C-alpha cells in the first residue's frame with residue numbers, strides 16, 4: 001500500500017504554473033523531506049496532496065484511494081506552516097490538542113477516556129503536559145509549535161505532514177520534534193516534512209525531494225548533518241523532468257544550499 005502517490009501534479013495560479021508535473025510516492029513508515037528555496041512549490045505540493053490547491057493536471061492517491069473519493073482524513077495529521085494556534089478566542093493548550101480528536105469522536109465515538117489518554121500522551125510527547133490548562137496565547141512561539149504538533153499526534157495519524165516545523169523555534173523544540181517524529185516513524189507512520197534545512201531531523205529523514213521554481217530537480221537520499229556543503233550523488237533529476245527517471249548526472253551546483 002502507498003500512503004501518497006502523486007503523478008504529474010501541476011498547480012497553476014493566474015495561468016502561471018507554480019508546481020509542474022510533480023510525482024511523489026510515500027510508503028508506510030517512510031520519511032521524506034521536501035526541500036527548496038522560498039517559493040519553489042513545497043507548500044503547494046503539500047496543499048495539493050491535502051486537496052487544498054486545485055490541480056491543473058495530474059492525479060493524487062491517498063492510501064490507495066483517488067483523492068476525490070478519499071474521506072478518511074483522520075488518518076492524516078497536518079502541522080501547517082507558521083500558524084498561530086490561537087484565533088480570536090483564546091483556547092487552552094488542552095483544547096487545541098483535543099481538536100485533533102474531533103474526527104475520531106464523530107466517526108467512531110470511542111470512549112472519552114480513550115480520547116483523554118491520547119490527548120494526555122500527545123501533550124506528554126511534546127513536553128507540555130503541565131501547561132494543558134493554560135491559554136495558548138501565554139506560550140512562546142516554540143511552545144505554540146509544540147501544541148500544533150501535539151494536536152497532529154492526537155489524531156493518531158498514519159501520515160504526518162509537517163510544513164516548516166522548525167522555523168523560528170528553539171533548539172529544545174527542534175530536538176523534541178526530532179524525537180517525536182522518530183517515534184512515529186518507528187511506529188509505522190509515514191512522514192512528509194517540508195523544510196529548508198533538516199537540522200536535528202536529518203537523522204530521521206531518509207529521502208529528500210528538492211524543488212526549484214516548481215520543478216522537482218532531485219530525489220534521493222536526504223542530506224545528512226550539515227547539508228550546506230553537500231551535493232547529492234544519487235538520482236538527481238534534471239530540470240523539468242519526472243523524479244523517477246534513471247539518471248546519473250550530478251547537478252553542478254550545491255542544491256542543498258539553495259534557500
Ligand SMILES: Nc1ncnc2c1ncn2[C@@H]1O[C@H](COP(=O)(O)OP(=O)(O)OP(=O)(O)O)[C@@H](O)[C@H]1O
Nearest residue numbers: 013014018036037038039040041042043044045081
Ligand atoms: N494561492 C496562491 N495564489 C497565487 N500564488 C500562489 C498561491 N499559493 C502559492 N503561490 C505562489 O506559488 C509559488 C510557490 O509557493 P509555495 O508556497 O508553494 O512555495 P514554498 O516552496 O512552500 O515557499 P516557502 O518556503 O516560502 O513557503 C510562489 O511563487 C507563491 O507566491
